Amino acid sequence: MKWFDVDKAGLAKLLAKRGKEFILFELIQNTWDEATTKVIVTLVREGPKSRNAVLTVEDDNPNGFVDLTHAFTLFAESTKKANAEKRGRFNLGEKLVLALCEEAEIVSTTGAVRFDKDGRHTSRKRRERGSIFTGVIRMTDEEMQRCGEMVQCLIPPDNIITIYNDQPIAFRKPVSWGEKSLPTEIADSEGFMRKRQRMARVEIYDPQPGEFGTLYEMGIPVVETGDRWHVNVFQKVPLNLDRDNVPPSFISAVRAIALDWMHASLTVDDVNTTWVKDAFQKHGDKLSPVTINQVTDLRFGPKRVSFDPSDPEANQLAVSQGFTLVHGGSMSGQEWDAVRRAGAILPAGQVTPSPKPYHPDGTPLTLIPRAQWAPAVTLVVNYMETIGRQLVGTQISTDVTNDPTWPFRATYGPGHLTLNLGALGIEFFMGPLTEINHLLIHELGHHFSGNHLSSDFHESLCRLGAKLADLVLNMPHLFKSVVNGLLVSTPMAH
Ligand SMILES: Nc1ncnc2c1ncn2[C@@H]1O[C@H](COP(=O)(O)OP(=O)(O)O)[C@@H](O)[C@H]1O
Ligand SMILES: [Mg+2]
Numbered sequence: 001m002k003w004f005d006v007d008k009a010g011l012a013k014l015l016a017k018r019g020k021e022f023i024l025f026e027l028i029q030n031t032w033d034e035a036t037t038k039v040i041v042t043l044v045r046e047g048p049k050s051r052n053a054v055l056t057v058e059d060d061n062p063n064g065f066v067d068l069t070h071a072f073t074l075f076a077e078s079t080k081k082a083n084a085e086k087r088g089r090f091n092l093g094e095k096l097v098l099a100l101c102e103e104a105e106i107v108s109t110t111g112a113v114r115f116d117k118d119g120r121h122t123s124r125k126r127r128e129r130g131s132i133f134t135g136v137i138r139m140t141d142e143e144m145q146r147c148g149e150m151v152q153c154l155i156p157p158d159n160i161i162t163i164y165n166d167q168p169i170a171f172r173k174p175v176s177w178g179e180k181s182l183p184t185e186i187a188d189s190e191g192f193m194r195k196r197q198r199m200a201r202v203e204i205y206d207p208q209p210g211e212f213g214t215l216y217e218m219g220i221p222v223v224e225t226g227d228r229w230h231v232n233v234f235q236k237v238p239l240n241l242d243r244d245n246v247p248p249s250f251i252s253a254v255r256a257i258a259l260d261w262m263h264a265s266l267t268v269d270d271v272n273t274t275w276v277k278d279a280f281q282k283h284g285d286k287l288s289p290v291t292i293n294q295v296t297d298l299r300f301g302p303k304r305v306s307f308d309p310s311d312p313e314a315n316q317l318a319v320s321q322g323f324t325l326v327h328g329g330s331m332s333g334q335e336w337d338a339v340r341r342a343g344a345i346l347p348a349g350q351v352t353p354s355p356k357p358y359h360p361d362g363t364p365l366t367l368i369p370r371a372q373w374a375p376a377v378t379l380v381v382n383y384m385e386t387i388g389r390q391l392v393g394t395q396i397s398t399d400v401t402n403d404p405t406w407p408f409r410a411t412y413g414p415g416h417l418t419l420n421l422g423a424l425g426i427e428f429f430m431g432p433l434t435e436i437n438h439l440l441i442h443e444l445g446h447h448f449s450g451n452h453l454s455s456d457f458h459e460s461l462c463r464l465g466a467k468l469a470d471l472v473l474n475m476p477h478l479f480k481s482v483v484n485g486l487l488v489s490t491p492m493a494h
Helices: 008-016 023-030 095-097 142-151 249-260 276-288 289-300 310-320 334-340 374-394 424-432 435-445 456-475 476-484
Strands: 038-045 052-059 101-108 111-116 119-123 131-140 161-164 176-186 193-205 216-217 218-225 230-233 304-306 322-326 396-399 408-412 416-420
Touching: 023 038, 023 052, 023 131, 023 142, 023 161, 038 142, 038 322, 052 289, 095 101, 095 119, 095 142, 119 218, 142 161, 176 249, 193 249, 230 276, 249 276, 249 334, 276 304, 289 334, 304 310, 310 322, 322 424, 374 416, 374 424, 374 435, 374 456, 408 435, 416 456, 424 435, 435 456, 456 476
Parallel strands: 038 161, 216 230, 304 322, 396 416
Antiparallel strands: 038 052, 052 131, 101 111, 101 131, 111 119, 176 193, 193 230, 216 218, 408 416
């Protein structure tokens, strides 16, 4: 016994919100699902004064309709629903088209059926091959014109010629293509639609002028994404019953594919769009490191470091050297994960480290025992410790290392000076005194501030310079050792 009847007029009213082009899309995709090589579509006004248009869609599929009752049976088990590479599944589209027709006829190899004001009639008509749909549909001039425009958005399979009002619909050359695993929906052996993950061909195209980026299912536009490129998926996508949308997660997955394949063509404008952010945010883990680097380059510039809470001065050093300092809040957690995995942004402490008395990997410096210091080294260290004590008011101890791989000439921690013979060179210890005082003032500045770029540091340097002059005048004996040594024998440089 039959459970349902369909109110055709009610169904037609529900469809009023859809653009009439859906009629063309439904009928054309049915022909594309068959072994068709040529489809001829015409849409013309019925007569000079008529409010109706006549639509015909004719294909040359040798088999025609296998079961013509499918033309009028809503949700009959479509033979295509288990096949991921065919568009049909609901056995609905054609009936929606019929709901909008004043009258219609389908003639195929297996028979013919007519629909008019008196109902449905089967007839003896037959075709040798292929099927033809003819429908009379109420349409305004604007609707007809829009159909003509929208039909040009179709991307015909490259083995089927589709002609609309005598003009072939253009084939499109992808700018990129490949295979990717994507969610799809296909029927299991009992006919129940199931979600599955499946490899599919994916093609990317440049939108034509006036077009907006759109997601396609095997050449049929599904939803306008507004992205930079069209993406055409060559298998069933998880469509809603209206065939005009997919879940947001599917859109992000497709965006990630486009982003990954097209990274070399991205612009600064692209990286600030929602589609790139969406792909990066949701699928950062699947993007290639090259893509992540490219996006990061465009977003933050090629010179960039992340804010490093473990080395505050490194952050300032980075900025002073022209790096963009990227703070945590500039990206989401997922984006940071992707960026870290790709090594696209390093912490400031690794790029512009502040001077520290140990190697970046934490290994301590190898020190030269005091007994092995050259006389000039001892002389300079004694001088620095004596003068330093006067300048900062505390005892200063000194280590000397000879490590050319440690990238600093000297460092200063509270009361402790480290000199790197490996970076300074023994000549430094020979004078002139100007250079020695220069280094001493700089290092002692760190007694008051660790941060080279702070005003505290700057003020301390000024104060230390002034104090040094006072010392020379008031305690000249402190300078005797160096005056008597080699240090002033070279003329002052500046
Ligand atoms: N041009 C055509 N040639 C052969 N069969 C067709 C044609 N148009 C429609 N059909 C048949 O009508 C039905 C349409 O259902 P289908 O396309 O699977 O549903 P939907 O498009 O609603 O998801 C299928 O059984 C299909 O075989
Ligand atoms: Mg269909």
